[in-house]
Amino acid sequence: MPSVKNGSKEQSDKMLRRIMFVTVGQSPRHDLIEEMMQNLDVPLETLEIGALDNLSAAEIEAFAVKDDEASIVTRLADGSNIVLSKSAISERMAKIVAGFRPGEYDLVAILSTGLFRDFESNCPTVNSQRAIESAIISLAAQGSTVGIIMPLERQLQEFDIPALVDYKIVASHARDNDRGQLAAALIDLAETDIIVLNSVAYTEADRAVVARASGKPVILARRIVSSAIRLLLYQAQTIVLPGVTPEFSEKLARLTPRERQVMSLVAEGLSNKAIARQLDISPKTVEIHRSNVLSKMEVSSSNALIRLVITSGHT
Structure with a gap:
């Protein structure tokens, strides 16, 4: 399982936030993760695991899409593409994510925009498809x-x-x-x-x-995924995110670290109960944070908040 550390070597390992990237193909995916990690100025330890890692050619072939199945395309370690059965690889991904121990990672990022399901996770999770x-x-x-x-x-x-x-x-x-x-x-x-x-x-x-x-x-x-990572992991009270408008940054600075986490998960379309499970807080507390986020970001609904996030400079 390869890892890449970003940030100064002089910074203590205790400061590093651990992110596990889960892909549907084989790791490492430097072409994907290194580009996503650009402009993040928080100490990070990034790790990867691919759903097809350590499988034989025959085992990988068993995941190939059939004529009557929905498909998803991904990349193997040799750079070639393979079209997989969406349902079969989704089940394997779900087992991988469910196997992470509570608190093992500060964040799990599921890097697939084709798996239409919720993933049970013991760590805060960004689901790219959602x-x-x-x-x-x-x-x-x-x-x-x-x-x-x-x-x-x-x-x-x-x-x-x-x-x-x-x-x-x-x-x-x-x-x-x-x-x-x-x-x-x-x-x-x-x-x-x-x-x-x-x-x-x-x-x-x-x-x-x-x-x-x-x-x-x-x-x-x-x-979109990089934006979610920023909001979930930045802990400082005042932050400036690369590539966003000054107006958005000014509003974002009003939020507490927990409110930024809730905002990110709201933008992913999660319910209060789902957000509460990820952050280990009560749904009522999530509702209070959600209300505060809408007020501080000066929007009237969750849909308006999502539009604000994705049009703030990330497009």
């Missing part, structure tokens, strides 16, 4: 026509988020780092107001290409 889904819903609920780009063409038929049925959603597909496919996808999304790159495989370079070519705001899954 975070991106919450962002899509909040944008669509505002009246925007949301364009979604997914890695595989077959995922267009598999895409099914019941909460989105009443909203204006247009989907297309393109592989990450494929400018030709990204350009073709934008033809399908010409009438949309905002575009979501719906996979953590998409890079900052992909976001820049799509933003320049479309002239539209582009939501990148990696940025």
Whole structure:
């Protein structure tokens, strides 16, 4: 299980916040995690585990998608891609996350935007799929026509988020780092107001290409997850986050460390009960923190809070 430490070597290990990244493929994923970790100026110890780590070729093949199954694409250690059965790999991921001991990590980040399930965890957890889904819903609920780009063409038929049925959603597909496919996808999304790159495989370079070519705001899954990590782990009373507007930073500075944690989990779409389980506090205390967050951030609803977070400079 490889690890990477960020921050000064002179800083005590006791100060390091431990993050476990869980991916659906094989570790290490330097291409993914190192980009996400840029601009974080808090001492971190980052560790990785892949759901396919230490499996033989035959064992990995057992997770391959069948014709009648929903799919998810991921990367192996040799850099090649593999398309997996979403249900089969989801069960393996759930067992891995449930196996972490209470307090073993300051944060667990599930780096997959395709696993539509809650994961039982003994540590505070960022679920990339829930975070991106919450962002899509909040944008669509505002009246925007949301364009979604997914890695595989077959995922267009598999895409099914019941909460989105009443909203204006247009989907297309393109592989990450494929400018030709990204350009073709934008033809399908010409009438949309905002575009979501719906996979953590998409890079900052992909976001820049799509933003320049479309002239539209582009939501990148990696940025949403990085934002959640910042809010959950920063402990100082006053913080300045790279890439956000001064207005947002000023409002954020009003929040206590616990309120920032609650804000991050609210933005992920979690209920008060789910937030209470992750933070080991009562649902009533969560409700008080949620009310304080809405007041201090000057918004009237959780949906408005989510829109504020994702449009504050992370797009």
